[in-house]
């Protein structure tokens with residue numbers, strides 16, 4: 001884990017708390033904090049939050065922000081695992097805060113009542129759980145993540161068989177959340193590695209029967225920072241909230257490189 | 262403060278904003294300097310949450326034509342639709358879908374390899390004979406694919422984005438011909454800095470405001486900023502009382518389960534297992550338009566036929582569809598039910614109840630996306646498209662799949678119109694101190710002037726809107742809502758935020774967003790109070806019938822005076838008819 005220091009327990013509430021719903025238990029939410037305007041390094045802070053088993057971790061973070069400490073900063077939007085805003089380390093693994101329910105973390109007889117939340121690793125932390133996504137998006141943009149075709153466009157749609165469409169279905173699901181890339185040990189050590197998410201998005205086009213840009217993309221991925229860096233540890237696959245077979249996609253790209261021409 | 266100069270500035274990077282940016286960059290015959298300002302990273306926009314489909318009369322799987330689509334849109338909108346606009350949308354739908362396919366969108370395919378199509382509520386063959394397969398789709402991730410495809414093409418064409426820039430005001434310069442739009446003012450999340458963007462044309466594509474309600478399919482960030490900004494400038498908003506409640510939200514949560522589920526054959530049942538829609542819409546049953554299905558569900562619950570321990574929801578039965586259809590055509594919603602309700606749609610019916618979903622009203626525009634400052638005068642240089650706009654193609658009730666269509670057709674039109682306007686006009690001077698309003702607003706929120714918490718006011722707002730201004734409304738409930746909203750506005754004057762910093766101050770922005778929500782909630786409620794009839798998504802228990810004599814007209818809301826507590830003036834605008842006469846709506 002990151003070198004966060006002082007472990008502070010927050011006592012400060014802002015005014016009255018909202019009524020606690022029936023069946024709620026108090027969870028300790030331990031959060032890695034960093035405010036660029038006041039902190040020189042990250043620190044830990046714990047908050048007591050009443051929670052229902054069906055609450056999402058995102059609800060707990062909202063509770064902290066709305067009632068205990070308004071300065072807590074994180075991204076979120078859709079709240080149901082579709083926009084990719086709220087990737088973070090929850091109890092040490094990369095998850096979307098809106099897709100993890102409290103009850104999933106309390107297994108083991110409800111004993112573990114502490115939930116630890118930290119920013120995803122390998123991208124610069126801007127404030128609390130909010131990281132700089134630019135390096136990640138840059139890698140995505142670098143693999144030409146768009147359909148490349150030559151010649152005249154057809155007047156109607158391009159024809160594509162259902163089987164050809166199925167071929168790349170898995171990698172169309174990516175929401176660019178960065179859970180995979182920021183769980184990759186190679187990316188942690190060598191930030192210049194494209195990372196799994198970029199390769200997933202290259203895969204989405206390389207295996208699209210309509211696309212004619214595979215060669216250009218494979219050249220990019222053959223590069224020193226490309227697919228050969230991957231050591232097939234499957235962290236990325238485990239982390240993907242969309243259930244994408246990330247490592248398999250990377251393997252398929254490697255194979256396409258080995259057998260091309 | 263930083264100054265920027267562009268030909269075209271687009272505010273919002275959802276489907277409408279990015280389609281506008283692409284049209285401006287690639288279809289206008291010249292490439293204007295374009296900037297897209299967005300408070301979210303483009304791929305975080307809520308277009309990505311859209312599930313079921315985007316309709317166009319491609320006739321890939323059965324006979325269909327755009328005229329039927331036009332008729333369905335108008336009838337679905339309970340005849341409050343501007344018929345010329347509906348014709349444009351239905352006609353251009355076909356190219357809109359084909360354009361997306363050419364940009365790379367991975368639609369599901371027919372056995373012949375063409376774009377597959379499925380049934381959706383209110384879309385019928387030959388003016389209501391039977392449901393027709395018109396919705397083009399990519400599993401239940403159609404919006405995700407649209408958003409990704411548009412962003413991918415923006416990358417391809419090098420569109421310039423300013424991510425996490427919150428636009429909080431526009432610049433209107435007074436000329437002898439009235440106000441002209443000359444730019445936008447934005448707050449940069451990363452630094453807290455104010456940026457003034459001078460531009461020849463500004464396109465608003467800021468999406469909806471579902472967060473005025475508690476139970477909603479909308480994202481936390483859908484706070485109606487664009488509509489609020491326009492309204493505060495004294496420009497009108499149109500038909501704000503028409504808010505759509507989607508029948509199938511996960512009970513208690515509001516997370517959406519697409520109508521595409523019913524399109525694939527899922528059935529709504531009450532506690533007794535009865536397929537109750539057979540009583541309310543004998544011909545197309547579960548595929549009746551959303552307003553009708555949502556009201557039917559609410560009635561089942563009100564009359565004691567609801568399911569569950571508190572009899573407060575109904576059931577969406579997908580069990581007969583089989584695991585394969587669910588996993589291949591409806592995988593995401595299957596997962597939502599499993600994750601958030603621990604219900605497996607393969608084996609059990611899913612608890613559902615209506616959820617606040619879509620704003621039919623918004624910033625009035627003509628069919629070119631030009632913003633109107635009264636019933637027919639445009640504001641030169643100002644455009645709007647997507648959910649924040651009201652063309653009006655959805656009238657009193659939007660048909661499913663018509664919004665993904667709307668954002669593509671009118672997003673493109675607005676982008677093109679803005680680019681062409683920019684090519685033929687010079688930059689006009691900004692008004693003096695263009696950022697003054699925003700600076701004063703932010704300083705006020707940051708200053709110490711009270712102890713009210715943003716979360717408390719927002720929670721109470723959402724509670725009263727759910728209780729008093731949702732599927733069914735009465736004079737009494739609406740008066741209560743108005744009273745509550747106005748009291749909350751008073752309290753808003755005393756809010757305090759805890760984060761006083763410059764960097765990534767989302768505490769501050771949540772407070773600003775709440776200001777927009779309060780403003781729009783009041784407009785919605787006043788519109789609903791004044792419309793003493795039931796039409797489409799607006800159902801008054803005390804006035805259960807449609808009243809074409811008095812209310813076949815759009816509502817136009819104008820803010821008078823400054824400050825949050827100013828008056829609202831209500832005016833009216835005629836509906837445009839081409840060839841469809843209002844009829845009783847039966848399905």
Ligand SMILES: Cc1cc2nc3c(=O)[nH]c(=O)nc-3n(C[C@H](O)[C@H](O)[C@H](O)COP(=O)(O)OP(=O)(O)OC[C@H]3O[C@@H](n4cnc5c(N)ncnc54)[C@H](O)[C@@H]3O)c2cc1C
Pocket residue numbers: 272273274275276277278298299300301302303306307308309310311312313314315403404426427428429466467468469478479480483486487517519618619646647648649661662663664665666668
């Ligand atoms: C769950 C769900 C499912 C749906 N399914 C369907 C469907 O199957 N078919 C269909 O036709 N319709 C569907 N809809 C409706 C449709 O998806 C939306 O109406 C449509 O996507 C709205 O697109 P938009 O571009 O107008 O707005 P959005 O996609 O919401 O984008 C708004 C943009 O504005 C930006 N923005 C907002 N405020 C500011 C500000 N102050 N400053 C800068 N930027 C700002 C945001 O960053 C964002 O980029 C669905 C809606 C939901 C919620």
Ligand code: SF4
Pocket residue numbers: 183184185186187195196229230231232233234235236237246247250
């Ligand atoms: S499989 Fe490859 S890309 Fe994925 S985490 Fe391991 S090294 Fe990184």
Ligand code: SF4
Pocket residue numbers: 173174175176177178179180181196197200239240241242243244246
């Ligand atoms: S592959 Fe999965 S984990 Fe990686 S960015 Fe895409 S959705 Fe997120």
Ligand code: FES
Pocket residue numbers: 075076077078079080081082083084085086096097098099
């Ligand atoms: S908030 Fe959208 S993925 Fe979690």
